[in-house]
Amino acid sequence: MTLIRKFYAKYKLVFFAVPVTALILGSVQMITDPPLLLLERFVPGSGWIEVTLACVYAAIVINGMKDPNKVEQWRKITWLIFSVVFFSQLLLGLVVDARFLMTGKLHLPVPAIVIGGPLYRMQLSIMPLLFISTVVLTGPAWCSHLCYFGAFDNLAASGKGMRNRPIKNKMAIKNVFIFLLITVALLFNLFGVNSFIATASGIFAGVAGVVILLVFSWKNKIMIHCTVYCPLGTLVNYIKHVSPFRMHITEACTECMACTLKCKYDALNLKDIRARKPGITCTYCGDCIPACSREAIIYRFWSMPPQTARNLYLVLTISLHASFLFLARI
Numbered sequence: 030m031t032l033i034r035k036f037y038a039k040y041k042l043v044f045f046a047v048p049v050t051a052l053i054l055g056s057v058q059m060i061t062d063p064p065l066l067l068l069e070r071f072v073p074g075s076g077w078i079e080v081t082l083a084c085v086y087a088a089i090v091i092n093g094m095k096d097p098n099k100v101e102q103w104r105k106i107t108w109l110i111f112s113v114v115f116f117s118q119l120l121l122g123l124v125v126d127a128r129f130l131m132t133g134k135l136h137l138p139v140p141a142i143v144i145g146g147p148l149y150r151m152q153l154s155i156m157p158l159l160f161i162s163t164v165v166l167t168g169p170a171w172c173s174h175l176c177y178f179g180a181f182d183n184l185a186a187s188g189k190g191m192r193n194r195p196i197k198n199k200m201a202i203k204n205v206f207i208f209l210l211i212t213v214a215l216l217f218n219l220f221g222v223n224s225f226i227a228t229a230s231g232i233f234a235g236v237a238g239v240v241i242l243l244v245f246s247w248k249n250k251i252m253i254h255c256t257v258y259c260p261l262g263t264l265v266n267y268i269k270h271v272s273p274f275r276m277h278i279t280e281a282c283t284e285c286m287a288c289t290l291k292c293k294y295d296a297l298n299l300k301d302i303r304a305r306k307p308g309i310t311c312t313y314c315g316d317c318i319p320a321c322s323r324e325a326i327i328y329r330f331w332s333m334p335p336q337t338a339r340n341l342y343l344v345l346t347i348s349l350h351a352s353f354l355f356l357a358r359i
């Protein structure tokens with residue numbers, strides 16, 4: 030009995046993440062037609078193999094990430110895997126077989142298009158719906174585990190750097206970019222701008238993002254693309270509180286600023302620390318938690334104990350991450 034209890038205590042999170050992943054992907058496998066699981070498109074029935082693989086993957090990842098000290102490394106690797114798989118499937122879909130694409134049609138892999146596309150077409154598609162459901166469930170986890178592009182900004186900003194200087198006028202610049210995107214998309218719709226020009230504009234926005242990542246994120250070791258430029262990230266910042274999850278700094282904080290150097294999202298400046306909550310660009314990634322010797326940075330979910338709130342956040346986020354990884358791409 031003691032052995033079983035010890036085993037459960039050690040792998041508790043696995044026992045939750047596996048059924049949640051199985052539930053999400055099992056439902057997808059049973060309900061969707063045409064199939065959204067890639068193998069199912071090639072060999073009927075084999076979608077279940079993918080569901081099983083996703084559960085194994087979720088078990089491995091959550092077991093690795095249960096230790097806060099290992100989150101940063103695990104997140105960097107798993108988020109990168111997510112993006113590489115996404116772009117590989119996109120390439121295979123364009124070059125080898127259209128079945129690698131979720132809808133059989135190409136959608137530009139630029140995060141801003143998740144906002145701009147539906148406004149231009151005045152039509153909701155699957156991507157905005159996926160995006161909204163993740164924000165409701167896990168707040169800003171889209172921008173730390175689930176977006177196909179953010180992993181590259183995370184990689185560019187990795188390593189040691191001077192993260193103790195706040196980005197000047199960050200919110201004003203963010204607001205300008207999201208305002209521009211919405212205005213241009215609506216004007217394109219209003220004036221019936223053809224899809225060639227709309228696509229070219231989307232490509233331009235994507236290329237500009239890559240340049241920002243390579244020049245500014247790399248140099249400053251802060252995710253400038255995600256925290257300043259990306260309009261989808263700004264939308265996440267504004268709507269993340271529809272989910273009850275929060276990140277909080279307790280009164281145990283001594284304002285030593287050790288955590289600031291760990292945050293690539295520019296969310297732990299002195300002003301934020303004094304306000305006892307990370308700034309608006311916080312994505313609840315958890316990278317900063319091990320830096321605090323006072324254990325002052327905690328997850329919150331209503332009145333749950335912080336450890337339980339963190340466990341719940343990990344279970345939901347990693348189950349979604351594993352599920353999206355094994356879904357066929359755009």
Ligand code: SF4
Binds near residue numbers: 173176178255262263
């Ligand atoms: S800010 Fe934009 S690019 Fe970065 S992770 Fe969020 S949606 Fe993706």
Ligand code: SF4
Binds near residue numbers: 285287
């Ligand atoms: S490391 Fe901990 S104590 Fe130091 S500023 Fe950050 S939250 Fe406060």
Ligand code: SF4
Binds near residue numbers: 292308311312313315
């Ligand atoms: S404050 Fe902490 S949890 Fe929030 S983005 Fe920064 S490192 Fe991640």
